[in-house]
Amino acid sequence: MSRFESIDVTRLRWFVAVAEELHFARAAKSLGVSRQKLSHTVIDLETELGTKLFVPGAQPTELTEDGRELLAEAAGIIAGAEAVSAEPEPSAAALRVGFVPGVTVSKWTRIWAERFPDIPLAAIPTPMADQLAALREGRVDMCFVRLPIDRDGLSAIPLYRELPVVVVSKDHPISVFTEVTMADLAEERQQDAADIDAVAGAIELVAAGVGVAIVPHSIARLHARRDVVYRTVTDIADTEIALAWPSAATTDLVEEFVGVVRGRSERSSRTPTSEQRKNEQRKKPEPRKQTEPRKKPAKGRPATAKKPAKRRGR
Numbered sequence: 001m002s003r004f005e006s007i008d009v010t011r012l013r014w015f016v017a018v019a020e021e022l023h024f025a026r027a028a029k030s031l032g033v034s035r036q037k038l039s040h041t042v043i044d045l046e047t048e049l050g051t052k053l054f055v056p057g058a059q060p061t062e063l064t065e066d067g068r069e070l071l072a073e074a075a076g077i078i079a080g081a082e083a084v085s086a087e088p089e090p091s092a093a094a095l096r097v098g099f100v101p102g103v104t105v106s107k108w109t110r111i112w113a114e115r116f117p118d119i120p121l122a123a124i125p126t127p128m129a130d131q132l133a134a135l136r137e138g139r140v141d142m143c144f145v146r147l148p149i150d151r152d153g154l155s156a157i158p159l160y161r162e163l164p165v166v167v168v169s170k171d172h173p174i175s176v177f178t179e180v181t182m183a184d185l186a187e188e189r190q191q192d193a194a195d196i197d198a199v200a201g202a203i204e205l206v207a208a209g210v211g212v213a214i215v216p217h218s219i220a221r222l223h224a225r226r227d228v229v230y231r232t233v234t235d236i237a238d239t240e241i242a243l244a245w246p247s248a249a250t251t252d253l254v255e256e257f258v259g260v261v262r263g264r265s266e267r268s269s270r271t272p273t274s275e276q277r278k279n280e281q282r283k284k285p286e287p288r289k290q291t292e293p294r295k296k297p298a299k300g301r302p303a304t305a306k307k308p309a310k311r312r313g314r
Contacts, residue, residue, distance in 0.1 A: 011045050012074055014038055015053065019071045022061040033129075036192060040201030047204075093122035095253045098135075098143035100128045101196055102162070102218030103241060105144065111260050119253065128196040135246060142245040142254060146196070146216075149244065156244040157258065162216040163238050165230040169209050172229075179232040188212045203228060 017027040018038065028035040046053055053067035063071065099105045105123050112121050126134050131145045135154065147158070166185060168174045174184065189211035191202035200223055202213045207227045216239045220230040243261055245254055 007045065007048070007077070009078060011041055012070075012078060014041050015045055016071065016074050016078075018042060018054070018061065019063055019067060019074075022063075024061065034195065036201075037195050037198040040195075040198040043201050043204070093120045095119070095121045095142070095257060096124055096140045097121060097257065098124045098126035098131065098140035100126055100131050100144060100146050102146070102216055102222055103144040104218075108257075108260050112257065115260070115266055116256070121257075135244060138246075141249065141251075142243060142257060145242055145244045147240040147242050151244075153247055154244050155247045155250065156242045157262070158240055158242045159261065161238045161240050162218055164214055164233045164236050165217050165220045166233050167203055167206050167213045167215060167220050167223075167228050167230045169207055170227055170229050172209075172212070174212070174231060175229045177231055179234050181235045182233065185212060185214075185233075190214065199223065 014027070014031060014033075017031050018024055021027040021030070024038055025035050028038040031038065042053065049066070049070075051066045052064050053070060055062040055064055097105065097109075109121060109123050112119075124134075124140055126140065126143055128146055131143055132149050134140045135143050135145075144159075145156070147156075149156075166174065166180060174180055174188075177184075191205055191211045191213040193199050193202045193213040193215045196215070196219055199213070199215055199219055203223050203225070205211065206213050207225065214233060214236070215230075217230075217232075224230075243258065
């Protein structure tokens with residue numbers, strides 16, 4: 001087995017684009033991603049493999065020996081992954097729910113499994129950059145998204161807001177405070193953390209003592225590590241998480257999941273669970289026996305009591 005076979009296929013495709021172009025900007029353009037995101041992805045891949053794939057500082061871009069070895073094996077690995085993904089899944093989920101980085105869906109999927117054990121639900125990690133396309137292209141039925149998004153043709157329910165935090169190295173002066181303002185960060189070099197999907201690279205630089213990064217609280221928690229801390233920033237806008245789905249595809253299952261997320265009780269569920277159906281069958285009332293109505297005396301004639309029979313003498 002090749003030591004490269006465990007690499008995420010998307011990362012591998014992006015590496016191949018750079019390796020073939022030998023130019024990060026051109027490769028980023030061909031992939032439709034930012035140059036910074038592509039650079040961070042390559043850095044993450046090198047960290048995962050524990051080796052350099054490109055000669056540091058080389059102009060033009062040049063592959064290392066390990067980089068050339070990976071490029072030689074990449075085509076076969078990608079082809080194998082595509083063949084596996086093309087195979088039909090043995091049991092397709094009835095409801096596919098995407099979620100962007102930072103969203104924890106385990107509570108809702110657990111409640112769903114308890115209420116609807118016969119209706120499978122798939123929770124699908126979805127990059128923030130892909131959240132809208134995943135909904136529009138039908139790759140997911142619903143998605144926990146980070147606002148704002150283009151809501152044209154979509155239904156969206158805002159769920160909660162997240163405070164922004166600043167991530168700093170653990171020995172940074174800001175680490176002694178519980179919260180800060182942007183004025184406190186005026187002298188700091190801020191890493192570009194706008195791309196939530198590639199924020200690991202920015203936090204790696206912060207851990208090395210190169211500047212600070214401002215991210216939503218859940219993202220800082222997701223990338224928590226021992227060499228960084230995060231503190232609340234009180235005077236910049238927070239972010240909002242919502243549950244969205246195509247309005248034209250509002251099915252009973254979609255409405256049921258909305259009810260789960262909103263905290264609707266099982267008793268008020270629109271679709272009866274298997275247990276409820278069993279209970280309903282047990283509780284079916286028996287048909288009432290019809291009793292013959294008592295005869296009333298004819299109108300206008302008083303009811304007369306029956307006279308006792310006279311005893312005859314001997």
